[in-house]
Amino acid sequence: MRSKLLASALIGLTWPLTHWIG
Numbered sequence: 001m002r003s004k005l006l007a008s009a010l011i012g013l014t015w016p017l018t019h020w021i022g
Helices: 003-021
Strands: none
């Protein structure tokens, strides 16, 4: 099951983006 790893990577990439935009 890679869903956990994928979600972790996705959050790691999107979290900083939301901080820069917001």
